[in-house]
Amino acid sequence: MKVLKIVLGLALFAALVAVVQLVEPTMDSPAAIFQRLPDVARAAGSEPVAGNLFDNLAGGTVADAVLFGDIAEQSRQGTLDAGQDDFIVTLNSIRSMATVFPPAEGAITLAKAARHAGAINDSLSKSLRQILNLIQADPKSAVAVEKFRDNFMPMLELAKSCRTWDEFQMILRQADSPDQMKVLTKMASSSPSGAQHLSAVLAVAASNSRATASACLDYILHQGPKGLDALYAALGKGAAGLKFVTAHPGFVPGPAMKLTQMQAAYQSLRVQYGAGVAAVKYLLIAILCALLVLVVVPGRYLEKLVARPGSPIIPGPVHYFLSALAVGVVLAGLAYLLSLAVRPATEPVSLAAGEASVTAAGDSAFLSGTVVLLSLLIHAVVWF
Secondary structure, eight states: OHHHHHHHHHHHHHHHHHHHTOOOOOTTSHHHHHHHSOOOOOOTTSSOOSSOSOTTOSSSSHHHHHHTSHHHHHHHHTGGGTTOOHHHHHHHHTGGGGGTOTTHHHHHHHHHHHHHHTOSOHHHHHHHHHHHHHHHTOTTSHHHHHHHHHHTHHHHHHHHHOSSHHHHHHHHTTOSSHHHHHHHHHHHTSSTTHHHHHHHHHHHHHHHOHHHHHHHHHHHHHHTHHHHHHHHHTGGGHHHHHHHHHHOTTOOOSGGGOOOHHHHHHHHHHHHHTHHHHHHHHHHHHHHHHHHHHHHSOHHHHHHHTOOTTSSSOOOOHHHHHHHHHHHHHHHHHHHHHHHHHOOOSSOOOTTSOHHHHHHHHHHHHHHHHHHHHHHHHHHHHHO
């Protein structure tokens, strides 16, 4: 009989915790507002690529195509020199730098290909042309090499992070100056999928407006790789999703927003039928607490508590009832506190918090749950 009561008590306690954890829907929370945004189809390039733009790519990145593959072949055939653009002509005039700084050969080839494809916007082109005019006077000097290394080599570093020309072109087009190009290169190289994610975000943002793309870049600059992941996770909502994430720096769309099946069903009923569903929830909590008290109260006291007039069992003193009521209040309170301690977060943790802050919050929740559970066990032992 005691084993049955213990099993029944544990089942009632688990049911109580599960019901208490049913959270009320927050229609004005960032997660709820984001979920109501219409879904859109993923833009081209937002999914992992199965192939590559270069059929005979001698490697896996755009940089490999520049050094060993298609772009290198186009440079040898003179295809990249067609049209005699002033920018390309100036680049050809400093090729002698490769004799003292060999990596310049690949960077020059890449810059010519980018200019030929329109990947360098007018603002960046103007800045680079001014630098080329300074280098042109003496391409082999130490000063010229340093200026070239500082302003042109980041383009080649960006190419090392991009697996397709579309990724490289989409990212490079956002740079209005060599300094911005360096920042974009750092963003793209932050993770193995950084370039693919960054280009996908920029493709969606730029299709809306240049201001949206700039806002996304500012967001990534302040939030780091996690900011890029947050924007990439919002691509399912299109440009509206990107704008929403940049406007709410602490919001992170993703698995943290997902509710359990039970919570989702409750919130759906709550929205559909109103406060009556909440009243049923609290009534169920009261019934579970009462049943839990009946299970915890020892049998000899329970007989006295439920004794009726005329029965052979003599009702117990008033303190039996007060004691049972106190136990019920304590058990219900501890169950509620325990449910708060182990309740999964319904809102994502702010990205502004550091890793140490996030870890500390998790440890605190675990510690709180442990303390409350020990208190509950001690209280049950003392009662028995």
